[in-house]
Amino acid sequence: MSRSSSSSPSRATRNDVAKLAGVSPAVVSYVVNGTKRVGPDTEERVRDAVAKLGYRANPSARALRLGSTEMLGIVTPTTTNPYFAQLAHEVEAAAAKRGYMVITSSSDSSIATERVQLEQLAGRLVDGIFLCSTVFEPDLRNLDIAGIPIVLLNNSAGVPTRDSVGVDLLHGAHLAVEHLAEHGYDDIGIVIGGTTGDEEDGRETGWRESLERLGLTPGPIARGSFTPDGGYEAMRRLIRSDAVPRALFVSSDQMGRGVLKAAHEAGLRIPEDVAIVSFDGSLDAAYSWPTLTTVAQPLAEMAEAAVEALLGPPHERVHMVVEAHLVIGRSCGC
Structure with missing residues (x-):
């Protein structure tokens, strides 16, 4: 016989963890979210309590409280090309420094798929999107309506109405x-x-x-x-x-x-x-x-610039162009 919902154990709360660890609920948040350092003994008690109670933070409640999901999206033409894989990795690293995680998706070099991926990211209420588009000037009116900021990444031409970052x-x-x-x-x-x-x-x-x-x-x-x-x-x-x-x-x-x-x-x-x-x-x-x-x-410089454009203070539209450099191999005759 299946257990009724009324007899199912209730989900552990932040207050439950705080009580078991002998700390305040705020301290539990500091440890779980990594927002402030606490003493090693205190952190160990909190983590032990989290493990014993099976506590999991509620991301929806946190997003509502902060007014942010602390999530960003990136759409690349493909995830199989090492160039775009490394670029996405650098974006993840730059965003993590600011406490954001990144959802990566691929358009398979299709404009139609690119639009679908953008809509899905918007539906997940991401705080912003990095787009490595398959065209120089993509149609982003739906994102504008949704109020989701976007940075065109890997865009060398520059679009007057958009923040963009690309190589010369x-x-x-x-x-x-x-x-x-x-x-x-x-x-x-x-x-x-x-x-x-x-x-x-x-x-x-x-x-x-x-x-x-x-x-x-x-x-x-x-x-x-x-x-x-x-x-x-x-x-x-x-x-x-x-x-x-x-x-x-x-x-x-x-x-x-x-x-x-x-x-x-x-x-x-x-x-x-x-x-x-x-x-x-x-x-x-x-x-x-x-x-x-x-x-x-x-790529690291491009990623840092893109994250700053998306998460930094309000600014006028910027098109940042970075310079490439030559790496010598054996294929040229050197």
């Missing part, structure tokens, strides 16, 4: 192309990922500008998705058309992995036959073979 893609592309040119390569092509909104990526613009400034003729362009498979297929097309340049700027480390695989299969040596510089500075670059020379994005 033009400068990063200049670093890559100029480094290859310094090696004496005058035939520099590009393997570039496509954007959902079909806007020209800043890396492609920077590649063109650098070649023009150096007086070099642009090499071939091969397009694909920002994935290893996208880089692989793009490189295979260059190989089949006998259009492989002496050097390649590849717009992401993930694509760089695919380029390397296609080159190895075709018997091309890196960097002896094709020199490569990629973009992002993720673990993909460090653990490829040969290691990829890459334009690294300062």
Whole structure:
């Protein structure tokens, strides 16, 4: 026979824990929520009482009391790309310093899925959202209506009506192309990922500008998705058309992995036959073979700036652009 609800044990309260531990309810809150330090003996008594009573804090009651859920959301195009996984991790670390936890979700590079994820986060009453959108200027009117602040993260273009944080893609592309040119390569092509909104990526613009400034003729362009498979297929097309340049700027480390695989299969040596510089500075670059020379994005700096924009004092709209830096591997010929 099942037990009736009237005979079920009642849920332990904060006052129950305080009574058993011999402290005030406020001290229980300090220990459970980590909001104030208490003596080690007192903390041990409280934690023992919590364990014995099976006490669990009521997040809804706490949110109502504070006027905050102390939760933030982040939507990235994918959670399988090491770049976005590391960026989300840095956001979690920066938010934790302020007492916030972060819910991570993925749009699978779909505008429709991105909207669904944003609506679900809004339904969970998060205090703010970081969006790594699949388009440069997403439609966020529903979040505005709900009064949920948002920061566009990994956004290099900047949107006048939004706080945004991104890396200087033009400068990063200049670093890559100029480094290859310094090696004496005058035939520099590009393997570039496509954007959902079909806007020209800043890396492609920077590649063109650098070649023009150096007086070099642009090499071939091969397009694909920002994935290893996208880089692989793009490189295979260059190989089949006998259009492989002496050097390649590849717009992401993930694509760089695919380029390397296609080159190895075709018997091309890196960097002896094709020199490569990629973009992002993720673990993909460090653990490829040969290691990829890459334009690294300062993810911790970007995350800190995004959290400050979301949780800091009121301010005018800000677009923060951070500079990338070159990390030397073996793929460029150094």
